Amino acid sequence: MRRAVGIALNLLALMVALAALAVGGIAYWKATQIQLGLLEAVVQARSALSGLEDRTVEIPIRIQKTFPVQAAIPVREEFVVPIRTVLPVSTEVEVPVQFPLLGERRIAIPIEASVPISVEVIIPISRTLAVETSLSVDLEVPVRVDTARLGVEGLLRDLDARLADIEGRLRER
Numbered sequence: 001m002r003r004a005v006g007i008a009l010n011l012l013a014l015m016v017a018l019a020a021l022a023v024g025g026i027a028y029w030k031a032t033q034i035q036l037g038l039l040e041a042v043v044q045a046r047s048a049l050s051g052l053e054d055r056t057v058e059i060p061i062r063i064q065k066t067f068p069v070q071a072a073i074p075v076r077e078e079f080v081v082p083i084r085t086v087l088p089v090s091t092e093v094e095v096p097v098q099f100p101l102l103g104e105r106r107i108a109i110p111i112e113a114s115v116p117i118s119v120e121v122i123i124p125i126s127r128t129l130a131v132e133t134s135l136s137v138d139l140e141v142p143v144r145v146d147t148a149r150l151g152v153e154g155l156l157r158d159l160d161a162r163l164a165d166i167e168g169r170l171r172e173r
Contacts, residue, residue, distance in 0.1 A: 039170040046163045053153055057145045064138050071131045079123045087115040 090113075094106045 035170055039167065042163050042167045042170065046160060046167065049156055049160055049163070052147055053156055054148050057147060059143050059145065060140050061143050062140045065136075067135045067137065069131065069133050069135050073129045073131060075125065075127050075129055077125045079125065081121045081123060083117060083119050083121060085117050087117055089113040089115060 089111060092108050092110045094108050096104050097107050098104050
């Protein structure tokens with residue numbers, strides 16, 4: 001029976017060792033796949049950086065904002081209203097007249113006239129108008145950035161050198 005237990009333990013140890021070897025192989029394969037993915041990403045990053053020194057990058061910036069507007073607008077205005085007309089007068093006026101023997105008598109005097117009127121009336125208006133509203137802005141503004149004017153050439157060279165170093169290390173493995 002001891003012999004059967006020993007064989008079973010040896011078989012169990014062999015199975016555990018084979019399982020560990022399989023897990024290690026899978027881990028090595030996955031690590032290799034990750035390394036290849038990293039290598040491809042580094043190559044693409046270096047390619048993207050190669051023409052960045054003398055490019056103009058256009059970045060659309062969307063602005064969606066509501067701005068409150070409050071203002072007091074003074075209005076001072078003078079309006080000139082010309083009045084040009086003829087006013088007809090047609091009436092009868094009784095005037096008291098003193099006669100020496102007769103005393104006071106009223107005499108009716110008819111008046112027929114036309115009175116021309118020519119005047120300019122100035123009407124001043126002084127008022128403050130309160131304006132309170134909101135201004136909604138929804139637009140997209142293209143912003144152009146000339147990378148040559150940013151002064152990042154040294155930074156881009158250093159970044160490319162580091163990526164080249166990483167690419168070399170990944171290719172060695």
